[in-house]
Structure formats: structure tokens, C-alpha cells
Amino acid sequence: MDHAALIAAHGSPLYVYDLDTVRARCRALKAAVPYAPFQPLFAIKANPCPAVARAILAEGFGIDAVSPGEVAMALHLGLDPQRVVYTENNMTDAEQAEAVAQGVLVNCGSIDRLERLAQAGVKRCAVRFNPDIGAGAHEKICTAGPLTKFGVPNAHIERVLEIERRTGIRVVGAHMHIGSGFLEPDAFAQACTVIFALAARLPHLEFVDCGGGIGIPYRAEQKPMDLAAMGRRLAADMEAFCARYGRRMELRLEPGRFLVAESGTLLCTVTSVKETPEGRVFVGTDTGFNHLVRVAMYDAFHRIDNLSRPDAPRRKVDVVGNICESGDIFARDRELPLPQVGDILAIRDAGAYGFAMASTYNLRPLPAEVVLDGGGVRLARPRQDIAALIAAWS
Numbered sequence: 207m208d209h210a211a212l213i214a215a216h217g218s219p220l221y222v223y224d225l226d227t228v229r230a231r232c233r234a235l236k237a238a239v240p241y242a243p244f245q246p247l248f249a250i251k252a253n254p255c256p257a258v259a260r261a262i263l264a265e266g267f268g269i270d271a272v273s274p275g276e277v278a279m280a281l282h283l284g285l286d287p288q289r290v291v292y293t294e295n296n297m298t299d300a301e302q303a304e305a306v307a308q309g310v311l312v313n314c315g316s317i318d319r320l321e322r323l324a325q326a327g328v329k330r331c332a333v334r335f336n337p338d339i340g341a342g343a344h345e346k347i348c349t350a351g352p353l354t355k356f357g358v359p360n361a362h363i364e365r366v367l368e369i370e371r372r373t374g375i376r377v378v379g380a381h382m383h384i385g386s387g388f389l390e391p392d393a394f395a396q397a398c399t400v401i402f403a404l405a406a407r408l409p410h411l412e413f414v415d416c417g418g419g420i421g422i423p424y425r426a427e428q429k430p431m432d433l434a435a436m437g438r439r440l441a442a443d444m445e446a447f448c449a450r451y452g453r454r455m456e457l458r459l460e461p462g463r464f465l466v467a468e469s470g471t472l473l474c475t476v477t478s479v480k481e482t483p484e485g486r487v488f489v490g491t492d493t494g495f496n497h498l499v500r501v502a503m504y505d506a507f508h509r510i511d512n513l514s515r516p517d518a519p520r521r522k523v524d525v526v527g528n529i530c531e532s533g534d535i536f537a538r539d540r541e542l543p544l545p546q547v548g549d550i551l552a553i554r555d556a557g558a559y560g561f562a563m564a565s566t567y568n569l570r571p572l573p574a575e576v577v578l579d580g581g582g583v584r585l586a587r588p589r590q591d592i593a594a595l596i597a598a599w600s
């Protein structure tokens with residue numbers, strides 16, 4: 207990849223996604239779970255770029271959507287509504303009506319929503335349970351346990367059963383998603399035990415969805431998740447569950463990050479190099495937490511490479527952005543080949559929750575996105591323009 211040519215063509219900063227990496231992760235996940243029928247879904251919140259999502263759908267994935275916009279994107283991509291699940295949280299009645307009209311299965315995150323669906327005459331839904339065991343790389347992305355807003359508490363299974371009996375709605379899916387970015391399988395395995403115990407009580411089940419959350423090694427010293435071990439254990443637990451249940455049914459997972467994080471790079475350009483009297487070196491760039499919020503929001507770590515000057519003498523620097531906030535930092539005390547103004551930096555593993563969480567804070571436009579596909583480069587989304595940003599108010 208000729209980074210300088212990409213930036214010359216599409217501007218800096220620039221998101222770049224490598225579709226071969228995306229496909230490789232999809233295949234690794236499918237190969238790791240020796241259970242059939244296995245239906246993986248893509249949690250499209252991680253990266254809604256249509257070219258990326260299309261590559262994943264072509265690998266046989268469905269879509270886990272969490273908003274009307276994500277459902278609309280899934281349908282826009284031509285996906286059969288039956289392969290879309292809308293995992294709601296605090297959905298409105300209008301959003302419910304729209305999802306039902308679209309033929310998408312609603313995955314209820316509260317007893318209130320389950321009641322509302324039943325009242326509306328909906329015949330099938332899934333229920334997201336909170337198995338009381340969370341996991342995740344940061345407390346803000348831990349989505350189960352007593353402090354999170356998500357899911358029906360597992361202690362409320364009786365209420366779910368009562369609504370089923372009283373209204374005739376069928377809970378066809380038992381779902382959990384315990385958090386994001388975990389590399390150790392233990393909490394996930396324990397939570398699976400809880401979800402299988404809950405699933406065993408639901409009489410009309412067609413699938414069990416154990417969610418997403420598989421992490422990636424952002425730091426060089428981190429080991430990737432042992433996917434094969436996780437998959438074998440999950441498949442064995444699912445087999446045992448189905449044997450007890452008396453019927454074979456579909457197993458689902460819905461990763462986001464694992465499929466797309468490593469495919470993505472945020473390229474940016476160094477705009478200033480400032481050494482303070484105390485000896486701190488600030489490497490300023492033409493992007494900021496408006497384009498990649500993970501460091502500011504989750505204390506996340508992203509590897510950074512100096513593509514223009516890989517052999518320069520190394521120096522400890524702070525890599526910072528151009529947003530008017532002191533928290534606009536990509537890396538503190540990071541040893542890098544000392545950049546000079548004009549150098550291109552690559553912020554790695556930015557394919558998940560990167561552009562997807564980007565904003566126009568400080569009225570800075572969104573960067574372009576390009577995909578690399580088998581040697582070719584395609585523009586997926588042009589750089590936003592300031593005039594369009596302003597015109598949105600008029």
C-alpha cells in the first residue's frame with residue numbers, strides 16, 4: 207500500500223480497511239466453532255462501512271443491529287430481514303413498529319419491551335438476558351453484571367415465562383452479550399453456562415446467541431484469544447444443552463471488533479513537533495478524538511507507526527490531535543522513530559469503533575474511507591466537506 211499516494215488522492219486523515227483481513231477473520235471464526243447449525247452475525251455497530259459489511263455478509267454472516275439506522279443499513283445491503291436481529295435498548299414504540307413492519311426479529315432488553323411487543327400482537331422475539339457476569343477491556347464496555355443497563359436480569363426469567371404463557375408471544379432466541387474486548391475465555395464460558403440454564407426454561411427456542419466481545423491484541427505483548435479452545439468449549443456446551451433440551455437448534459455469535467479491528471488503519475499527517483523546556487515532545491497530527499475516540503474514552507491502546515521515517519532515531523513522544531481539548535491524546539510517552547512535520551503516521555487496529563464513533567466536534571469534517579481489496583483500492587466514502595457540515599443547519 208502506497209500510503210503517500212492514498213493520502214494524496216483522498217486527503218489526510220484517512221481511514222483504510224483491508225478486506226482480505228476482514229475475510230480472514232470471518233473464516234477463522236467459522237472454523238473455530240465445530241457446531242452446526244452455526245450462524246454468526248456481524249455487530250455492524252463496529253464498522254458500518256458498506257464495503258466492509260458486504261465482505262462479511264458474503265462470508266455467510268447475518269447482522270446484529272442496535273438501532274433503526276443499522277437495520278436500514280442491513281436491508282440496504284440487501285440482507286434478508288430474517289437474517290437481521292435488532293438488539294434493542296430503550297427502543298421507542300415507533301421504532302418497534304418500524305422493525306416489526308420490516309420483518310426484523312426484535313431482541314428485547316427489558317420486560318417492558320417484551321410486554322409492548324406482545325401487546326402489539328408480535329408472535330416471535332428474542333430476549334437478551336443479563337447473566338450477571340460481565341467482561342470487557344474497560345468498565346465502559348462491560349455490558350453485563352449489576353451496574354449495566356442491558357438485558358433482562360436473569361432472575362426475571364419467571365416474568366418472561368409468564369408473559370409467554372399469558373400473551374402467546376414466543377421467545378425464540380435466548381441472547382447475551384457480556385462485554386467487549388475480552389481475551390480470556392473464562393468469564394465468557396461462565397456466562398454461557400448461565401444463558402444455557404435460562405435457555406433450558408424457554409419452551410419455544412430456535413437459537414441461542416452468546417453475543418460478541420472477542421478481543422484483539424492491541425498491544426504487542428498481548429496474546430490473541432485462543433479461538434479454537436473457545437469454539438470447542440462453546441460447541442460442546444451447545445451440544446450438551448441441545449441434548450438436554452431434546453432438540454438441536456442454531457448457535458449464534460455476533461462479534462464486531464474481532465472481525466474488523468485489525469483490518470483498519472487511521473492514517474494521519476504530522477503537523478507540528480514541539481519540545482517543551484521540560485523535555486516532553488508533543489507530536490501534533492491533523493486528526494483527533496473526533497475521528498478515533500477510543501483512547502480518550504476507554505484509555506485504549508493503539509500501536510502507531512511512523513510510515514515516512516521508520517529508521518529515524520527513536521524518541522519518547524506524546525502523539526496528540528488537533529481538537530481543542532487536553533484529553534485529545536493518542537499516546538503518552540510512546541517510543542517512536544522521531545517524526546518530522548509532514549510525516550505520515552499509521553494508527554493501527556482502528557477498524558472497529560473508529561469511524562463508527564467519529565463525530566464532527568470542533569466542526570471538523572469526517573475523513574474519507576477507502577478499502578483495499580485484492581490489490582485494488584476503492585473509495586468507500588469521500589471526505590466530508592465543511593460547506594456540507596454547515597449547510598446541515600440551514
Ligand SMILES: Cc1ncc(COP(=O)(O)O)c(C=O)c1O
Pocket residue numbers: 249251252270272293349383385386387417418419420460461462463464558
Ligand atoms: C448487542 C451487542 N452485540 C455485539 C456487540 C459486539 O461487540 P464486539 O465488537 O466487542 O464483538 C456489541 C457491542 O457493543 C453489542 O452491544
